[in-house]
Amino acid sequence: MAEDKKLVEAITSMDVDFAQWYTDVCKKAELMSYSSVKGCMIFKPAGYAIWENIKNEMDRRFKETGVENVYLPMFIPESLLEKEKDHVEGFAPEVAWVTYGGLNPLQERMCVRPTSETLFCDFYKDEIQSYRDLPKVYNQWCSVVRWEKETRPFLRSREFLWQEGHTAHATAEDAEARTQQMLNLYADFCEEVLAIPVIKGRKTDKEKFAGAEATYTIEALMHDGKALQSGTSHNFGDGFAKAFGIQYTDKDNKLKYVHQTSWGTTTRLIGAVIMTHGDNSGLVLPPKVAPVQVDIIPIMQKKEGVLDKAYEVRDAIKAAGLRVKVDDSDKNPGWKFSEQEMRGIPVRVEMGPRDIEANQAIVVRRDTREKITVAIDELAVKLPEILDTIQKDMLERARAHRDAHTYVAVNYDEFKETAANKPGFIKAMWCGEQACEDKIKEETTCTSRCMPFAQEQLSDVCVCCGKPAKKMVYWGKAY
């Protein structure tokens, strides 16, 4: 049973070394594996299944708002990447270049897409002629490549999976409305599906996307007090349209430039789930994205009738629409409990011969370890309720943790003191000058996470320079 031992042997405590705890969970919950390709990871079945659940539900929500899926090439000719000045400056240093096709050098080298604004622009240039062709609200699910130096499972790797939406609109107002609509969709998704509360806001100019007029972001707080940018939505105005010549004839018969947006979320959401909800026994998955929601663990499974009953219960639970399995392997129940905890399965159902005789089972919540006695013939009714409760409780606990680790600083000493000693978000006023952002980053390693939509007037002056304040900003140390 070497492999079982490997799975359940103690992981590093998150209080001792959070980074090591994170890596341990990724590996021991069998979410991923390192590969021979430096900086690229393998999504194992347990990890990929979480992504499939994220993708299916997010895609469903996209389509409800009129999004259509497409697929564009993975390569971008260098001349195309270079068409928008800010954009190429942001991405060229970190792309992978294809220089040979088969045995022959390419006439023009191509990069593997780090993002696809330029390809969508090139496509839209031909697709859009009239106001009747607008809006275009396209999205693709694919992988992208950025040649990162430091990588971490799910959070930063040279290749990662994501979705990228790219839209074109007749007016600036339509583009802005779509930019915000998608940010709100992301925020709702994180809260309702991943049980992760987020701060919605706008990035400062220093932190915005290469080529964007405005970047909106959702920022989550991980268990260790670090911030994780969890999704972004960009309004490009007509900058790309002018660079690529994307014009349409409007109802008034005039030629106008389109207004564009893009928005994306990535497999780093899996990292967010791990670091928001995990504990020292391993992963804790929100029921809505858990590949397996219920793990039935028979006790004394060799006794006649135990396994049969377990399968019968499984079928009833499955018929109620839950994702359920019976762990009928020949390991002992203790091992199975540890495995279920490591893998973050939201509940386990313990059921032995005497329980069966008494028509009862013990349901154990992964998140709180609470034990609930349920009549066996009521499991199919009670489990959906218990899973709903877990989903809600997980969000509330994450929110309470976030709020308890959100601090206010009204002067620079307070800011530095908080940054040095209290991991979490720091809310503080800002003058709007990049010089202050740069200074704060250099001296505290905190970056501006966002200017939240929900502004508060904490004081009248910038926390850094003392000049009049323009915005309240969330600051934090970020992944």
Added chain:
Amino acid sequence: MAEDKKLVEAITSMDVDFAQWYTDVCKKAELMSYSSVKGCMIFKPAGYAIWENIKNEMDRRFKETGVENVYLPMFIPESLLEKEKDHVEGFAPEVAWVTYGGLNPLQERMCVRPTSETLFCDFYKDEIQSYRDLPKVYNQWCSVVRWEKETRPFLRSREFLWQEGHTAHATAEDAEARTQQMLNLYADFCEEVLAIPVIKGRKTDKEKFAGAEATYTIEALMHDGKALQSGTSHNFGDGFAKAFGIQYTDKDNKLKYVHQTSWGTTTRLIGAVIMTHGDNSGLVLPPKVAPVQVDIIPIMQKKEGVLDKAYEVRDAIKAAGLRVKVDDSDKNPGWKFSEQEMRGIPVRVEMGPRDIEANQAIVVRRDTREKITVAIDELAVKLPEILDTIQKDMLERARAHRDAHTYVAVNYDEFKETAANKPGFIKAMWCGEQACEDKIKEETTCTSRCMPFAQEQLSDVCVCCGKPAKKMVYWGKAY
């Protein structure tokens, strides 16, 4: 209405120029668009939605057989690609090479995966230690790159979408069983979902996959009489396992090599659908993969109550589980009919003021143009039945066409005569020697499509050389 005109203007007749008809349909049904990236195409919403339907249903069938999805890197270091001799010889001449990461040349160049056997082997080498770790039945949905010189939409492009399954088993028997199970799954899928009948068989050594012991294939016949390889399943034996050192400790405590398989289908299935079912009015989609199954076209839609009724009917049909839309654009009904036909929507429902008064609508089948009068309040019940009938009829028509274009040749003159004048499959006996395959290909451009599982003894001698025959082979000109 320039764009509408573009869509419905006449396409080339398939009888005049089948290749041009195909390209016209791909473009005018808005399935795809050419891109600035040479040899790579763009999947537009109508094309990608077909792939999504294929993927969802095939993936569901995979999972029923125990397949788990994973995701491996898109890059393969050159040294890894080179580990299996036959494999690298087959693929190295047609891969795209990444030589720079950001501003720095790579120490070892990497190709963009043309297929992932080598990566899966490298992964399995670490994952598999004991018989308890077997079988591994993994699959990934991704894109791959092969540097083709000639490309055609969906059929052959430098980047294409596919699924690739890669499995490892304890015994040769298990591997063979999985290889055949997946071929059967593909065949059932093509017939039941795409309404495309296929011939199941084994490839000759000349035509098998680089590195495989045996390649099985499903071969379909397109409307023009050309064959299309539509899915393949490979048994690798322990060849890759030996090249990569993938060993496990068996129950008897002995170290053994695993036996492996791989199997794949691609977006060329979309091409198969177009070329099997399409006609001179455009695309004809089997209901099971049609993104929109029912197109409600209101007649005199400005009359009070017409559009309201159309929306009411749409909601009822949607509630019955069908994919339905109302075409409420300001085009005239004639345009709308042509568009619906070009896009291959399986039925349209025509409904005007007098129809509504009489509680009736005209349902027009895309495949046969048959008009069926249905009571409006029975549409939600009748349409699923009509769609089922269409699905079945399309398969039967395709089968009849295939059978009517399948010929027997018992001597070489007959073979050449048939190959020259009768587009279709040719069934003929073969001695088993590659020399005869080569001669037939050179002189008739026919290749061996497969040695069908359903063998017939057409004669005792090879159709080419007259030596004793070993196998009946399906021959054909192929895409």
